[in-house]
Amino acid sequence: MNDVPWLSDDEQRMWRQWMGLNAELLATLNRETQADAGLSNADYQVLVVLTDSAEGRIRVSELAAALQWERSRVSHHVARMEKRDLVSRRGCPDDGRGAFVRITETGRAAIERAAPGHVRTVRRLVFDALSADEVAQLGEIFHRLRSRVGRSTG
Template identity: 45%
Template sequence: MTTRWLTPEELRAWRSYLAASWLLEDAIDRQLQQQAGMPHLYYSVLANLSEAPDHRMRMTDLAEALKITRSRLTYAVTRLEKDGTVRREGCPTDKRGSVAILTEDGRALLERTAPGHVDTVRSAVFDHLTEEQVAQLEAICSRITEALQQDEERSACGELPWRRRSSTP
């Protein structure tokens, strides 16, 4: 098989994407650590639970929504349980599964933290884009996500994270 090397334009775009994504993740993590003492992943767990019916989700569904491994989610939820922001219960429809539930303390923390998080995202991303660029960003990211999820066997990445047995690739 012949390697299809990136063109100079593709390489510039790739490196630009990497720089932007790393700097953005760092900015979001710093803001959330300073304001709430939690990393972005923990905030994302709380945010997803806050949007779910009855503020609860099966752990496997939550891992898929967050695009992470089940073991990484288990670690995060265990930490959030210790903080009293999430609790876990057995799944009534699947004895092997469990459900993560946002607690009142979790909702309160999210309500305090969300405005600062949104300000960070807006100032880091959306304040620099036109409406057309926002639509393009959504289209590009959606296309990449769909392509990676569409056929995991043909994907260079292999098995999707939430289907892996462990966090190692």
């Protein structure tokens, strides 16, 4: 016998709305960031982490953790970004197996071109539709859900 408690109609409706919103929002951000600055949403995410890091650099393993990506995905993506001079990769002097990823001037210029459009799109599609109270409520809900996902073992 299957003991899985299936989603109620309301739960299923909410879940599908969330999944659809997530997919549509990411697709829209990807299209607009590509048009504004020639960056994919993944490129943008990498560059955001790097600009928020001390000296614009971070270890590959820390970048993977920050993005919630597998290390192999980070390595492949960084290699593609290196070819476009958005980032550079250098060995870690303290650890022969480790490497740092650093944002380049080209990468910094690209994110500076992309950021205003990215923020404008996020504001238009998300925050302009919500009251300040709703923003606070969603922030609390997302925090609670992320803490559960972070503890999940599958």
